[in-house]
Amino acid sequence: MMSDFTREFISKNNISFIGMREAALSLLPNDKMVLDKLYNDLKRGKDILDDEIHLNMYLMCFGKMHKAKLDDAFACLPDVSSIFSEGIEIYDWGCGQGTASICLLDFLRSRNIAHNIVAVNLIDPSIPATQRAREVLSCYEDIRVNVVNKAFDDLTEQDFVRSNHRKLHLFSNILDVDAFDLAQFIHFFQKSFFGSNYFICVGPYYFNNKRVDEFIAATDPDDMYATFNRERGMWQKDWTISLRVFFKEFNRIESILDIRKRIEDFHKNDQFFAGYILDSVAEEYAKSDIEKETEELFKSLSAFDVKSNKSLEIVKNCDSKLAVLANIVSRGLPTIAPVEIENIFSDIFDISTKPLANEVINFKSKHKISKTEINEALHVVDPRFDVDFYNGDMLESQFEKNFIEKYLNKTDSQYLIQLLEPQRPLSLWETTSFL
Numbered sequence: 001m002m003s004d005f006t007r008e009f010i011s012k013n014n015i016s017f018i019g020m021r022e023a024a025l026s027l028l029p030n031d032k033m034v035l036d037k038l039y040n041d042l043k044r045g046k047d048i049l050d051d052e053i054h055l056n057m058y059l060m061c062f063g064k065m066h067k068a069k070l071d072d073a074f075a076c077l078p079d080v081s082s083i084f085s086e087g088i089e090i091y092d093w094g095c096g097q098g099t100a101s102i103c104l105l106d107f108l109r110s111r112n113i114a115h116n117i118v119a120v121n122l123i124d125p126s127i128p129a130t131q132r133a134r135e136v137l138s139c140y141e142d143i144r145v146n147v148v149n150k151a152f153d154d155l156t157e158q159d160f161v162r163s164n165h166r167k168l169h170l171f172s173n174i175l176d177v178d179a180f181d182l183a184q185f186i187h188f189f190q191k192s193f194f195g196s197n198y199f200i201c202v203g204p205y206y207f208n209n210k211r212v213d214e215f216i217a218a219t220d221p222d223d224m225y226a227t228f229n230r231e232r233g234m235w236q237k238d239w240t241i242s243l244r245v246f247f248k249e250f251n252r253i254e255s256i257l258d259i260r261k262r263i264e265d266f267h268k269n270d271q272f273f274a275g276y277i278l279d280s281v282a283e284e285y286a287k288s289d290i291e292k293e294t295e296e297l298f299k300s301l302s303a304f305d306v307k308s309n310k311s312l313e314i315v316k317n318c319d320s321k322l323a324v325l326a327n328i329v330s331r332g333l334p335t336i337a338p339v340e341i342e343n344i345f346s347d348i349f350d351i352s353t354k355p356l357a358n359e360v361i362n363f364k365s366k367h368k369i370s371k372t373e374i375n376e377a378l379h380v381v382d383p384r385f386d387v388d389f390y391n392g393d394m395l396e397s398q399f400e401k402n403f404i405e406k407y408l409n410k411t412d413s414q415y416l417i418q419l420l421e422p423q424r425p426l427s428l429w430e431t432t433s434f435l
């Protein structure tokens, strides 16, 4: 029997993800207290959603954001028309109510891309959510939909029919859910999906969440098409984003242990941040027109990479003093400088007034340096910097890699790589002020 939601969705005559969200909004109560309670229930959208009203609330709260992320990710696929012109199967992992598959169909339609999607596979433990996804998908073209209502750890090869078609795997807001074993999951992929596999992964970005990159390390992609993390305020609205698009040809089955080892090895390389900022320096640019860009410069200068033979994963429940120390040398973005350092700069450069013994510790600026001088000083270009120092992991395309590793390498101009910015998704350009 068709649900009230699907009836409402069809009656609105807008067969799209936006239409789905509109149907959800019209079925939600107006009472703010009830809405607040529903929002709290969602626990930031990580639990298994298992009734209509929570599915509606989820669409209201997160629908627009998820669609924006997915649209950006789809646009990073290389030569989209040709990928979809041959037979391809879609796997929507932790699909919920089918957000990713439905947004994909909308994306293809918006670009007038004819597709040859052989089947959409929906995998999620929630029966009501997948039921809704199936009903909505049936309002689109005639596409075969298979549903597997299982948690990932319970999946077996028998849950899917083997095929030679290429596959597109959608991971929308599921990789940060740590309720499944990544090594076991990729082992299952290697057994089940021999051949060509495209991956789209989107979700929130937060510091210290390494799960998405653990997933990448476990999969060991052949081609990385896009790697993109943005904090709040650096992408659309106040949303964060973590986006990965890549390709993998599975042609061998490794042991779970070997895959787990690759994940552990990934934790031996990491980027941290450590930096101090003097009170008087912060005072000069704070609340000025260049505050935001100056902070970004400080942040990039505070970054450093560590390669180790031991895992750099943060140990839970360690001594609190060690935790504070670790925080200073890993998350200093930058932090307030110790009094000893403030004193030294005040003595040598006379840029600040020392606080008296009974005053709040704040080294007030004597206004001897301007915000512009500070900003200029932060544009560090090191003439010794060469390609060997460059962290090529962030490069997204072979063209970028060739330009740096083949064209600039060993030339007198290789220091210029400090000034180059890797590719960015188009959405970021749309939000920059000069376009």
Ligand SMILES: C[S@@+](CC[C@H](N)C(=O)[O-])C[C@H]1O[C@@H](n2cnc3c(N)ncnc32)[C@H](O)[C@@H]1O
Pocket: 045, 046, 047, 048, 049, 066, 093, 094, 095, 096, 097, 098, 099, 100, 123, 124, 125, 126, 129, 150, 151, 152, 153, 171, 172, 173, 174, 177, 179, 180
């Ligand atoms: C944040 S929602 C994302 C839903 C959908 N992909 C989207 O972007 O709207 C997380 C989904 O993961 C599912 N889930 C939770 N634990 C899971 C597990 N162990 N295995 C598979 N799916 C799980 C939930 O049922 C839920 O639908």
